[in-house]
Amino acid sequence: MEQQNKSTMVVFSGDLDKAMASFIIATGAAAMGKQVTMFFTFWGLNILRKEEYVNVGKKSFMDKMFAAMMPRGPEKLGISKMNFGGLGGKMMKYTMKKKNIVSLKELIEMAQDLDVKMVACTMSMDVMGITQDELIDGLDYAGVASYLADADESKINLFI
Amino acid sequence: MEQQNKSTMVVFSGDLDKAMASFIIATGAAAMGKQVTMFFTFWGLNILRKEEYVNVGKKSFMDKMFAAMMPRGPEKLGISKMNFGGLGGKMMKYTMKKKNIVSLKELIEMAQDLDVKMVACTMSMDVMGITQDELIDGLDYAGVASYLADADESKINLFI
Amino acid sequence: MEQQNKSTMVVFSGDLDKAMASFIIATGAAAMGKQVTMFFTFWGLNILRKEEYVNVGKKSFMDKMFAAMMPRGPEKLGISKMNFGGLGGKMMKYTMKKKNIVSLKELIEMAQDLDVKMVACTMSMDVMGITQDELIDGLDYAGVASYLADADESKINLFI
Numbered sequence: 069m070e071q072q073n074k075s076t077m078v079v080f081s082g083d084l085d086k087a088m089a090s091f092i093i094a095t096g097a098a099a100m101g102k103q104v105t106m107f108f109t110f111w112g113l114n115i116l117r118k119e120e121y122v123n124v125g126k127k128s129f130m131d132k133m134f135a136a137m138m139p140r141g142p143e144k145l146g147i148s149k150m151n152f153g154g155l156g157g158k159m160m161k162y163t164m165k166k167k168n169i170v171s172l173k174e175l176i177e178m179a180q181d182l183d184v185k186m187v188a189c190t191m192s193m194d195v196m197g198i199t200q201d202e203l204i205d206g207l208d209y210a211g212v213a214s215y216l217a218d219a220d221e222s223k224i225n226l227f228i
Numbered sequence: 229m230e231q232q233n234k235s236t237m238v239v240f241s242g243d244l245d246k247a248m249a250s251f252i253i254a255t256g257a258a259a260m261g262k263q264v265t266m267f268f269t270f271w272g273l274n275i276l277r278k279e280e281y282v283n284v285g286k287k288s289f290m291d292k293m294f295a296a297m298m299p300r301g302p303e304k305l306g307i308s309k310m311n312f313g314g315l316g317g318k319m320m321k322y323t324m325k326k327k328n329i330v331s332l333k334e335l336i337e338m339a340q341d342l343d344v345k346m347v348a349c350t351m352s353m354d355v356m357g358i359t360q361d362e363l364i365d366g367l368d369y370a371g372v373a374s375y376l377a378d379a380d381e382s383k384i385n386l387f388i
Numbered sequence: 389m390e391q392q393n394k395s396t397m398v399v400f401s402g403d404l405d406k407a408m409a410s411f412i413i414a415t416g417a418a419a420m421g422k423q424v425t426m427f428f429t430f431w432g433l434n435i436l437r438k439e440e441y442v443n444v445g446k447k448s449f450m451d452k453m454f455a456a457m458m459p460r461g462p463e464k465l466g467i468s469k470m471n472f473g474g475l476g477g478k479m480m481k482y483t484m485k486k487k488n489i490v491s492l493k494e495l496i497e498m499a500q501d502l503d504v505k506m507v508a509c510t511m512s513m514d515v516m517g518i519t520q521d522e523l524i525d526g527l528d529y530a531g532v533a534s535y536l537a538d539a540d541e542s543k544i545n546l547f548i
């Protein structure tokens with residue numbers, strides 16, 4: 069049954085710990101031969117931002133504010149609890165490195181190598197004023213209807 | 229197969245951004261012809277509160293405290309990150325309005341027009357001391373067994 | 389169909405309110421005859437910690453820090469919103485007790501009586517420096533592949 073082989077996640081959160089969890093599940097499922105779709109929406113888009121500042125010229129004041137306040141990419145994310153202004157996130161990254169646990173950045177690369185379908189939610193991009201130039205390469209761009217079509221064929225559906 | 233046509237969500241969060249996400253998915257799924265159930269529990273109940281104060285007379289001190297501290301309805305909710313004492317929520321609403329994105333209040337009305345089944349969790353109402361008079365019209369009232377029965381027939385199950 | 393009878397939850401959160409929700413769904417599903425698996429990861433491990441301090445001797449400075457800062461067991465958890473340095477959690481516990489709603493500690497015992505399979509994520513234990521001696525009895529220990537195998541056979545999959 070084809071249904072067995074798909075897994076779909078809405079990645080709503082932009083917290084380092086939740087992003088780690090979503091990519092560990094996604095790469096695990098992909099390694100087991102499943103077709104995995106990750107649909108990044110709201111804060112989840114921050115996981116996909118390029119680390120360097122991208123000048124896209126035409127942004128409104130509000131969009132600039134949002135862009136400046138939100139973290140750019142996997143190295144900049146905080147954790148959902150005990151973040152203490154970024155210290156918790158740094159502690160977690162330090163600890164994981166010392167224990168030889170793969171980093172979020174490496175997990176994202178693994179996911180791309182394993183052909184995990186990574187979709188950026190276009191409506192969220194519009195709300196937050198994020199353009200395609202500011203996100204990493206190799207993404208799909210779609211809306212909720214596309215997510216629902218994938219979810220409908222998936223055995224495992226999660227909202228993270 | 230009947231199973232294909234149902235979707236069920238537990239709406240646990242009372243954050244504006246997560247509430248938006250849940251209603252965007254719910255109305256999208258309903259528009260595609262699915263039977264959608266949203267089960268509102270804990271903080272999610274705040275999404276369904278009437279905006280005006282409702283005098284229900286008989287509340288205990290603790291229930292009054294809870295009721296006073298929690299937001300009343302979609303216009304009063306904060307966002308899960310960068311809320312800054314309500315400022316973030318206002319910024320998001322302002323931005324969405326300017327970009328012609330439908331508001332949470334309108335999404336709730338759309339969901340009701342599309343016959344999305346909206347269920348208030350009676351146990352959570354009891355814990356938080358919220359009565360039916362304080363919630364919007366057109367809701368069902370049930371417990372976890374009812375949720376599980378719906379979830380069991382659903383292709384897409386999410387906890388938001 | 390066997391698939392109908394399994395439910396699987398990732399319990400990522402260590403908040404009292406979310407832990408309550410996960411165990412209410414788990415015990416409800418188990419009482420309806422389903423095979424339920426709860427996979428505890430990241431902060432969710434705190435729900436399973438023994439209340440008393442356990443001297444495991446060999447911890448690194450970082451692991452000791454994490455262990456000291458994180459709550460030990462169901463009686464110590466805070467709530468996800470309006471916690472106010474622990475006050476919110478206490479208010480909620482007080483209110484639930486007064487309204488004769490079963491406590492998280494009792495829900496965990498019920499889950500074990502109902503043969504809910506409770507799995508501690510070994511990778512998260514490693515990251516947080518938590519050992520088996522520090523967790524309650526009767527748990528399974530496994531990684532993401534084990535979770536995915538259970539999830540694959542489950543009708544209801546949630547991430548909490």
